[in-house]
Amino acid sequence: MRITCPFCGERELGEFTYLGDAKPQRPSADAGEDAVYDYVYLRDNIAGVMSEHWYHGGGCRAWLKVTRNTLTHEISAVEAAAGAGAAKVGA
Amino acid sequence: MKYSIFSLARAALSGHKNWQPTWRDAAPKDRYDVVIIGGGGHGLATAWFLASEFGIRNVAVLEKGWIGSGNAGRNTTIIRSNYGLPGNTGFYELSMKLWERMEQDLNYNAMVSQRGVLNLYHSDAQRDAFARRGNTMRINGIDAELLDQAALRKMLPFLNFENARFPIQGGLLQRRGGTARHDAVVWGYAHAASALGVDIIQNCEVTGFTRDANGRVAGVETSRGEIGAGKVGMAVAGSSSRVAAMAGLRLPIESHVLQAFVSEAIKPLLPNVMTFGAGHFYVSQSDKGGLVFGGDIDGYNSYAQRGNLPVVEDVCEGGMALIPMIGRVRLLRQWGGIMDMSMDGTPIIDKSPVDGLYINAGWCYGGFKATPGSGFVFAHLLARDQSHKEAALFRLDRFQRGAMIDEKGQGAQPNLH
Numbered sequence: 001m002r003i004t005c006p007f008c009g010e011r012e013l014g015e016f017t018y019l020g021d022a023k024p025q026r027p028s029a030d031a032g033e034d035a036v037y038d039y040v041y042l043r044d045n046i047a048g049v050m051s052e053h054w055y056h057g058g059g060c061r062a063w064l065k066v067t068r069n070t071l072t073h074e075i076s077a078v079e080a081a082a083g084a085g086a087a088k089v090g091a
Numbered sequence: 092m093k094y095s096i097f098s099l100a101r102a103a104l105s106g107h108k109n110w111q112p113t114w115r116d117a118a119p120k121d122r123y124d125v126v127i128i129g130g131g132g133h134g135l136a137t138a139w140f141l142a143s144e145f146g147i148r149n150v151a152v153l154e155k156g157w158i159g160s161g162n163a164g165r166n167t168t169i170i171r172s173n174y175g176l177p178g179n180t181g182f183y184e185l186s187m188k189l190w191e192r193m194e195q196d197l198n199y200n201a202m203v204s205q206r207g208v209l210n211l212y213h214s215d216a217q218r219d220a221f222a223r224r225g226n227t228m229r230i231n232g233i234d235a236e237l238l239d240q241a242a243l244r245k246m247l248p249f250l251n252f253e254n255a256r257f258p259i260q261g262g263l264l265q266r267r268g269g270t271a272r273h274d275a276v277v278w279g280y281a282h283a284a285s286a287l288g289v290d291i292i293q294n295c296e297v298t299g300f301t302r303d304a305n306g307r308v309a310g311v312e313t314s315r316g317e318i319g320a321g322k323v324g325m326a327v328a329g330s331s332s333r334v335a336a337m338a339g340l341r342l343p344i345e346s347h348v349l350q351a352f353v354s355e356a357i358k359p360l361l362p363n364v365m366t367f368g369a370g371h372f373y374v375s376q377s378d379k380g381g382l383v384f385g386g387d388i389d390g391y392n393s394y395a396q397r398g399n400l401p402v403v404e405d406v407c408e409g410g411m412a413l414i415p416m417i418g419r420v421r422l423l424r425q426w427g428g429i430m431d432m433s434m435d436g437t438p439i440i441d442k443s444p445v446d447g448l449y450i451n452a453g454w455c456y457g458g459f460k461a462t463p464g465s466g467f468v469f470a471h472l473l474a475r476d477q478s479h480k481e482a483a484l485f486r487l488d489r490f491q492r493g494a495m496i497d498e499k500g501q502g503a504q505p506n507l508h
Contacts, residue, residue: 040490040503041490042342042343043343044332046392047346052391070393
């Protein structure tokens with residue numbers, strides 16, 4: 001598996017760190033315990049195409065949003081994650 | 092058929108031509124009292140304990156491939172009960188005790204070998220943590236010995252004691268730990284369960300659940316037709332989220348790939364199971380001679396049953412740091428299995444929120460050693476609708492209650508457990 005970083009080009013997997021599913025959104029401060037439980041603990045654990053967050057710690061140190069198939073490891077898209085500092089510099 | 096020295100002698104006299112299949116490959120009936128989804132070690136052990144301990148013999152085990160084709164046939168075969176947290180300590184010792192009598196119980200040679208499991212420590216802080224865990228084990232009646240460097244030098248003179256960065260100071264040894272032949276564990280449970288009337292049904296993939304008017308699970312839809320069930324238990328490891336989703340459930344679980352490795356066969360070298368304390372590397376030597384080893388999970392969600400090279404490199408570096416002489420041994424095979432990584436690193440054995448459906452999941456990459464214990468407590472839950480006392484803390488709602496059992500203290504990040 002190699003990831004094509006939008007800032008650095010194609011790099012080997014060892015340069016990247018995985019966070020996980022990009023779908024869960026932090027609930028608002030007054031959302032209640034159930035919403036926080038859902039955000040912190042429950043996962044769709046998708047078997048198929050999944051959007052996920054990776055960190056390019058061995059390169060530009062940007063957070064990336066990677067679209068990857070968990071059944072085949074095929075990567076179909078890589079973009080800067082919303083709000084990533086390096087993304088603003090690169091834009 | 093009962094196996095013994097006499098059956099072996101009889102078979103030898105007839106040129107080993109009269110061996111019968113050790114278990115019955117069944118076709119599905121219309122209905123069972125209990126249907127177990129997943130023909131791995133845990134599912135088959137559950138079926139056997141249901142039949143032998145709890146008197147429920149109208150049981151089917153459904154397997155989408157062939158039995159033991161998942162993680163039961165892909166692990167590094169280590170058995171141990173060296174856990175430190177309440178919940179884990181007692182449960183894994185229950186499992187260890189069942190390993191010790193398994194071969195007699197099942198009348199099957201599972202090659203259970205109590206050759207010892209040694210966790211090495213490399214710093215004062217790690218020694219203190221290991222001493223604490225060892226003490227926890229001993230006050231719970233589990234064997235543990237803290238060895239210093241001098242004792243280890245006698246036992247394992249080939250270790251890299253003088254490693255400049257991670258010198259080996261000593262280790263925590265559980266002599267009753269060791270290895271078992273993983274495929275034989277699957278076949279042994281299949282053999283004994285089948286003899287008690289359990290139907291083992293292969294190439295039978297569950298595609299959905301049927302419900303009665305009250306919403307209770309009434310059976311399963313499968314690739315071989317609909318099968319009715321009084322209760323359904325799932326023990327499907329890396330596929331837990333996919334099966335639970337068919338019942339409308341989301342679980343606190345992510346599926347990750349773990350790789351394992353075996354070297355070419357060499358002469359007897361490693362007398363026990365050992366783990367590197369400054370990285371993640373564990374190794375033992377199979378009776379066939381190969382070094383069987385592994386390390387971390389790859390760290391990203393995967394259902395692919397294969398991993399990537401950074402972990403291969405990391406695992407081999409761990410091995411070289413610990414036992415430099417294995418550097419010239421060639422790697423024979425390497426493979427991957429899909430782990431059901433829970434949010435606190437601890438399993439879930441509980442009723443699900445859907446009536447009639449029971450969950451056995453979240454084994455992370457420690458499921459093999461738990462096989463007999465998991466089968467026993469899951470059978471207890473299915474038979475009596477009540478958790479066994481050694482599994483009473485493995486509840487699905489513990490994340491909501493803040494009652495996690497986080498042995499590594501990593502928090503809700505499954506790829507770090």
